[in-house]
Amino acid sequence: MKAIVVSEEAAGAAGMMLAERPEPQPAINDVVVEVHASGFVPTEMAWPSTWVDRLDRDRTPSIPGHELAGVVSALGYGTAGPSVGQRVVGLTDWTRDGTLAEYVAVESRNLAPLPGDVDFTVGACLPISGLTAWQGLFDHGRIGAGQSVLAHGAAGAVGTMVTQLAREAGAYVIGTGRTADRQKALDFGAQEFLDLENDALEDVGHVDLVFDVIGGDIGKRSAGLIRAGGTLVSVVGPPEARPSEGLAVDFVVEADRAQLSEIVQRVRDGRLRTNIGNVSTLDDAVAALNPTERVTGKTIIRVRP
Numbered sequence: 001m002k003a004i005v006v007s008e009e010a011a012g013a014a015g016m017m018l019a020e021r022p023e024p025q026p027a028i029n030d031v032v033v034e035v036h037a038s039g040f041v042p043t044e045m046a047w048p049s050t051w052v053d054r055l056d057r058d059r060t061p062s063i064p065g066h067e068l069a070g071v072v073s074a075l076g077y078g079t080a081g082p083s084v085g086q087r088v089v090g091l092t093d094w095t096r097d098g099t100l101a102e103y104v105a106v107e108s109r110n111l112a113p114l115p116g117d118v119d120f121t122v123g124a125c126l127p128i129s130g131l132t133a134w135q136g137l138f139d140h141g142r143i144g145a146g147q148s149v150l151a152h153g154a155a156g157a158v159g160t161m162v163t164q165l166a167r168e169a170g171a172y173v174i175g176t177g178r179t180a181d182r183q184k185a186l187d188f189g190a191q192e193f194l195d196l197e198n199d200a201l202e203d204v205g206h207v208d209l210v211f212d213v214i215g216g217d218i219g220k221r222s223a224g225l226i227r228a229g230g231t232l233v234s235v236v237g238p239p240e241a242r243p244s245e246g247l248a249v250d251f252v253v254e255a256d257r258a259q260l261s262e263i264v265q266r267v268r269d270g271r272l273r274t275n276i277g278n279v280s281t282l283d284d285a286v287a288a289l290n291p292t293e294r295v296t297g298k299t300i301i302r303v304r305p
């Protein structure tokens with residue numbers, strides 16, 4: 001099968017190559033999915049799991065990409081639930097070969113059904129950004145109606161999901177980002193926008209939850225914005241500063257069929273909009289995933305037309 005592979009950590013995404021790889025075989029409880037569309041997070045090249053397995057052994061050449069939308073083509077021993085021919089969407093294991101390929105083997109529990117009226121390109125952009133936003137807001141942040149959320153990077157893949165889900169839950173959302181991101185953040189539902197290039201972060205006052213996708217100095221200063229009893233949620237590593245009277249949580253998104261189904265349903269009924277940027281083919285994926293100019297929105301690789 002055709003796949004994008006990486007072998008050299010130092011080369012980053014620039015080291016990606018289109019190559020021929022063996023088709024994956026389904027292990028116990030696995031599903032092999034014929035990939036139609038794949039999502040990719042640029043920071044994957046910095047994740048140890050891209051390069052080594054759970055026992056810290058070199059696993060290169062590895063296939064990046066962990067979001068998929070596709071069709072089940074084979075089942076492993078004992079796999080119950082999905083059937084061959086079923087449309088699915090899901091988040092694959094970090095330490096296994098990923099979704100920038102014609103086929104991928106994935107544990108059945110990491111998949112949710114993808115209804116026929118949701119395009120594969122749309123499906124592929126949901127698992128990481130959607131589940132990250134969901135788990136950060138509801139599982140870790142315990143956000144509720146009437147509370148305030150500061151959504152950093154509100155025009156980005158995760159930030160647009162955070163904004164929409166928080167609004168739906170009845171929260172007041174202040175988005176942040178670069179100057180150029182203002183309109184997009186407001187279009188996705190932020191009630192206010194803080195321009196991190198020109199405005200003072202501290203002018204926000206106090207909020208119940210900060211959802212941090214940026215880290216560094218922005219993350220550090222965000223700790224001071226948390227109201228007593230509030231939460232600083234980080235998806236970019238452990239916060240360097242903690243709120244004086246609140247919680248700090250950092251987490252890595254986990255596959256969750258029920259939550260992913262909730263997200264897919266919201267896309268179907270119009271409660272959630274996707275933030276898709278470039279759509280490219282597998283043949284052109286290396287160039288698409290190494291952009292020379294700033295791209296906004298998620299890049300999706302359409303593996304099959």
Ligand SMILES: NC(=O)c1ccc[n+]([C@@H]2O[C@H](COP(=O)([O-])OP(=O)(O)OC[C@H]3O[C@@H](n4cnc5c(N)ncnc54)[C@H](OP(=O)(O)O)[C@@H]3O)[C@@H](O)[C@H]2O)c1
Pocket residue numbers: 041043044128129132152153154155156157158159176177178181196197213214218234235236237251252253294295297298
């Ligand atoms: N822990 C987890 O489970 C998890 C899950 C998903 C994502 N993540 C991480 O979360 C981060 C965001 O992911 P994403 O997919 O949402 O990326 P994205 O689509 O690039 O969104 C990030 C947004 O924040 C903006 N931004 C970044 N630094 C900024 C700064 N200093 N000032 C103003 N705006 C800034 C970006 O603008 P520019 O594009 O111009 O920089 C972009 O609009 C990544 O580091 C990713 O690895 C973690």
